[in-house]
Amino acid sequence: MNSVVGQPISRVDGPAKVTGHAIYAAEFNLRNMVHAALVHSTIAHGRIDQLDTRDAEQEPGVLAVISHLNAERLPYEPLEKRPPVDPKAGEQLHVFQGPEILFVGQPIAVVIAETVEQARTAAALVQVAYHEQVATTEVRHDRAQPPTEASSKAGRGGGSRGDAEKAFAKAPVKVDMWCSHDREHHNAVEPHATIAEWFGDHLTLYDKSQWVDNVRSEIAHVFGMPAENIRVVSPFVGGAFGSALRTWPHVTIAALAARQVGRAVRLELTRRELYVSVGYRPRTEQHMQLGAEADGRLVAIIQDAVAPTSVYEEYAERTADPVLRTYSCPNVQARYRLAPVNANTPCPMRAPGIATGVMALEIAMDELADGLGMDPIELRLRNYAENDEAKGVPWSSKALRECYQTAADRFLWSRRSAPPRSMRNGRLLIGYGMATAFYPAERAPASVQAILYANDTAVVRTASSDMGPGTYTAMTQLAADTLGLPIERVHFELGDTEMPKAPVHGGSMTLASVGTAVVDACKALMANLPAGEMAEGHGARLRRAGLESLTATGHSEPGDEANKYSSAGFGAVFAEVWVDPDFGTVRVPRIVGAYDVGRVINPKIARSQCLGGMVGGIGMALMEQAEWDARLGRVMNANLAEYLVPVNADVTDLDVTFVRSSDEIFNPLGAKGLAEIALCGVAPAIANAVYHATGKRVRHLPIMPEKLLVD
Amino acid sequence: MLAFSYVVAPHAETALSLVCGGSNATFIAGGTDILQLLQEGVIAPPSLIDINALPFSGVQTEQGEARIGALTRLSDVADDPGIRQRFPLLVQALQETASPQVRNMATVGGNLLQRTRCLYFRDATVPCNKRQPGSGCPAWDGLNRINAIFGGSDRCIAANPGDMAVALLALDADLLVQNVEGERRMRLADLYRMPDENPQHETTLASGELITAVLLPSNEAAGHSYYLKVRDRASFEWALVSVAAALEMDGTRVHRARIVAGGVGTKPWRLMRVEEALQGRPLTPDLARQAGNRAGDGAAPRAGNAFKVPMLQRAVERALLTAGGIA
The missing domain is CATH 3.30.43 (Uridine Diphospho-n-acetylenolpyruvylglucosamine Reductase; domain 2)
Known part of the structure; x- marks a missing residue:
């Protein structure tokens, strides 16, 4: 039988999704279900003086209005070990436990009613009087502090080697600049939603989640109940980009309300509510300094990044990683500081921290190349990191040179005229720009159950997730090949805490972690298969042995390769832009990316990942921007009409190539993971192309037209 | 809700x-x-x-004055052969409006009355004089990059959104309006109010009045008109700046010009200074530039939208060049 691994198989969950058979969290239609609508604080800091729910309670269909005045006290037991997706310091928001207000949009009450419309009508009638206090709504650099040791230990802080300050001071060629990107929101199509239903002291949650085991564990601690009494179900996720990694306060609210009214409660957040409920990529300002020899070799890199966190949690990112690991350089200093503001806590968004660091580093490298009069690719090749100099170990694999070469060839980089503002098409200014992409590869423990049935079908299951990258499909392919079954006869299941434990569906880890466990489970199944004739099918062997089915479990976890080697995905991204000099408008007619992500299990879906990353990168470069009004302490464009993401007309020719690569040191599959890297490098490639087109360096993303019009 | x-x-x-x-x-x-x-x-x-x-949809364009029922969907107007032939400016404006899905639903009458996109108007939890008279205008010293540079004050600088009204004003359209007492005809130019002291009152329609039709007089501008829209993304987005240019030419000379800008005013903004600069003169690249430079006359931009002045000047220039066929 032909192998399906490596084949461009269409999504196995595609037909269910396009025919409406895929059930998302908000769509589970339980008997006796009632609906919730939230009331949010409209001040940034203070206390609730009075909360008048009488009008709301009089509305037809209303069962309860729950607030700090009448909510049960929840234990919020501390977790013995924080999950990797949670901030390392601070305390999660406790819902309805007191009158304190910490940010605009904090949930302060929930209305439960027979219909959504009744709940929302009643929620609008809740009257609140506040005692307002001075709020901090702007990042003050002079008040920013390095993260606590807990964050730093987890790699979410700075890092250094050599003496960067000294080397920078003596460097003959320097770049010294500030850059930033604005706050971005995930804006997945599917809004977050939770349905909670109690059976005595057992709780079932239907939730939008990238990690059902984490929802179970956190809710167990919030309610002080055994995790075994909680089941979390999340079979489909309509995009998340990191927003569904954590267990957010609305999940607790749904469970709390369901217990209080004794009915199943459905809570679906509105688009505007998502902006205050589920985190965001924090606006990050970065001071970048590069020092180089006249031949382009880097002698110093200094990064000073400042980002906001909330006043109740310390959310820190890995912005230092790209600076420490992308290029060979003896002296590197990466600092990271945080300033608490009265806002909800930021959270990971596709390539959290890494995309931020890559952006600053790659714009700075472009400036260095420009200052040296050197081709930007040549500058990067002169500083090629043969080893991971941050960890002092070799890469388990690295084909970045091939990425530069492949992408440059496909892009026809050789047609670039080097001086800025030297390429035109009629009135339009044309620019070519490029950047390196980098994302660390990691693995985590995963377990899988595989069951073979006598009718020659198999079910493979684990509590993983598929927010869109193709987990269902890739795992089915791996299982089908290992079991020697046609792909139609293998059914892969995920998203249920009843299944074996899987790691968080994030950090581009799922394929390398869960995929390895899938193969392990299927191999175990094959090893236990009763003997039979050569040509005899699996089912026939089971039937002959009198078995209806055969079950095996598989497991995988990182070995000591993580100590001896460093692993990462690499890529090279090239962008062309057309700038209208009269209006400052930028269009991106094409992007070419070449990636080293190890072995590609499904080239069709892998390409889709990269296309999505390029589209996200166009957004980051040119339009995505949460507009924060510091006077009012809130995002003013919290909807999809005013928060812009690219539309079809913004996306034209996207070209994706995977260079030949397989990393069997990193894991037996040879796959390094692919998701986050697809975003990395796109925005700086576009920003560098805009400079090349116009001669104007815009260092603060997004590059809105006025930044090219007004000096 | x-x-x-x-x-x-x-x-x-x-x-x-x-x-x-x-x-x-x-x-x-x-x-x-x-x-x-x-x-x-x-x-x-x-x-x-x-x-x-209600029976207010459909397009009549046979001859003389054209009539567009107020319930006609934008897509049907844009697809109408008579409109395409006689009023290409309107078609261009509609094709730049929203998305195909929205154009299939949105009506002509409703589109004329769509509300501003000002961020503070759209968030019901913050002050806004238009939404809550007397509460203040946070846009004046706040996030105002999409707001008006003409016609505003510290009471309100909300920009009138939309493309169609801009083109219709350049085409000198009239409206038919019904109320319980009967029907009246009015100029589109008289529909919108300046915000002045009462930004909550956006139009001159009385409570209970309904726009039933748009009437377009014949003009000689079909061969020399252009709608130009500048926006933050390539589609499905309101204008930062738009220009409807309708030129009636006498040979190479501009016989009559109606130039209207969108995205910049508290109502669709007729650029009289630009029209005056063009009147009776041969249209050349130099004249287009000079006339374009007059587009910012009288503008009172705020910190966040000062870029709209040069953007508008160049947009007018470009629209004139394109409409005049000398781009």
Whole structure:
């Protein structure tokens, strides 16, 4: 039988999704279900003086209005070990436990009613009087502090080697600049939603989640109940980009309300509510300094990044990683500081921290190349990191040179005229720009159950997730090949805490972690298969042995390769832009990316990942921007009409190539993971192309037209 | 969002009687804007009167004055052969409007009355003089990059959104309006009010009045007109700046020009200074530039939208060059 691994198989969950058979969290239609609508604080800091729910309670269909005045006290037991997706310091928001207000949009009450419309009508009638206090709504650099040791230990802080300050001071060629990107929101199509239903002291949650085991564990601690009494179900996720990694306060609210009214409660957040409920990529300002020899070799890199966190949690990112690991350089200093503001806590968004660091580093490298009069690719090749100099170990694999070469060839980089503002098409200014992409590869423990049935079908299951990258499909392919079954006869299941434990569906880890466990489970199944004739099918062997089915479990976890080697995905991204000099408008007619992500299990879906990353990168470069009004302490464009993401007309020719690569040191599959890297490098490639087109360096993303019009 | 009643009006008389007399009821046609306003709690009418069944749709363009029923969908206007032939400026504006899906729903009458995109108007939890008279205008010293550079004050600098009204004003359109007492005809130029002291009052329509048709006089500008729109993304986005240029030419000379800008005024903004600069003169690249430079005359930009002045100047220049066929 032909192998399906490596084949461009269409999504196995595609037909269910396009025919409406895929059930998302908000769509589970339980008997006796009632609906919730939230009331949010409209001040940034203070206390609730009075909360008048009488009008709301009089509305037809209303069962309860729950607030700090009448909510049960929840234990919020501390977790013995924080999950990797949670901030390392601070305390999660406790819902309805007191009158304190910490940010605009904090949930302060929930209305439960027979219909959504009744709940929302009643929620609008809740009257609140506040005692307002001075709020901090702007990042003050002079008040920013390095993260606590807990964050730093987890790699979410700075890092250094050599003496960067000294080397920078003596460097003959320097770049010294500030850059930033604005706050971005995930804006997945599917809004977050939770349905909670109690059976005595057992709780079932239907939730939008990238990690059902984490929802179970956190809710167990919030309610002080055994995790075994909680089941979390999340079979489909309509995009998340990191927003569904954590267990957010609305999940607790749904469970709390369901217990209080004794009915199943459905809570679906509105688009505007998502902006205050589920985190965001924090606006990050970065001071970048590069020092180089006249031949382009880097002698110093200094990064000073400042980002906001909330006043109740310390959310820190890995912005230092790209600076420490992308290029060979003896002296590197990466600092990271945080300033608490009265806002909800930021959270990971596709390539959290890494995309931020890559952006600053790659714009700075472009400036260095420009200052040296050197081709930007040549500058990067002169500083090629043969080893991971941050960890002092070799890469388990690295084909970045091939990425530069492949992408440059496909892009026809050789047609670039080097001086800025030297390429035109009629009135339009044309620019070519490029950047390196980098994302660390990691693995985590995963377990899988595989069951073979006598009718020659198999079910493979684990509590993983598929927010869109193709987990269902890739795992089915791996299982089908290992079991020697046609792909139609293998059914892969995920998203249920009843299944074996899987790691968080994030950090581009799922394929390398869960995929390895899938193969392990299927191999175990094959090893236990009763003997039979050569040509005899699996089912026939089971039937002959009198078995209806055969079950095996598989497991995988990182070995000591993580100590001896460093692993990462690499890529090279090239962008062309057309700038209208009269209006400052930028269009991106094409992007070419070449990636080293190890072995590609499904080239069709892998390409889709990269296309999505390029589209996200166009957004980051040119339009995505949460507009924060510091006077009012809130995002003013919290909807999809005013928060812009690219539309079809913004996306034209996207070209994706995977260079030949397989990393069997990193894991037996040879796959390094692919998701986050697809975003990395796109925005700086576009920003560098805009400079090349116009001669104007815009260092603060997004590059809105006025930044090219007004000096 | 508060609960509301919903009535499908079978006749115009029913619709008009339900909305008149301070009932606070609101007409709904395509609903593309009103649903956003309801969901966000920006408006909370006690009842919605659905007028989709009323006989106000269809396009007549045979000769003389063209008539577009107010319930005609934007896509049907843009696809109408007579409109395409006689008023290409309107077609261009409609093709740049929103998305195909929205154009299939949105009506001509509703589009003329769509509400501003000012960020503070659209968030019901913050002050806004237009939404909550007397509460203040946070846009004046706040996030105002999409706001108006003409016609505003510290009371309100909300920009009138939309493309169609800009083109229709350049085409010198009239409106037919009905109320319980009968029908009246008015100039589109008289529809919109300046915000002045009462930014909550956006139009001169009385409560309960319904736009039933748009009337377009014949003109000689079909061969020399152009709608140019500058926006933050390539499609499905309101204009930062737009320009409708309708030129009636006498050989190479501009016989008459109507130049209207969108995205920059508290109402669709006729650029009289530009028109004057063009009047009777041969259209050349130099004249287009000079006339374009007059486009910012009288502008009072704020910190966030000062870029609209040079953007508008160059947009007018470009629109004139394209309309005049000398680009």
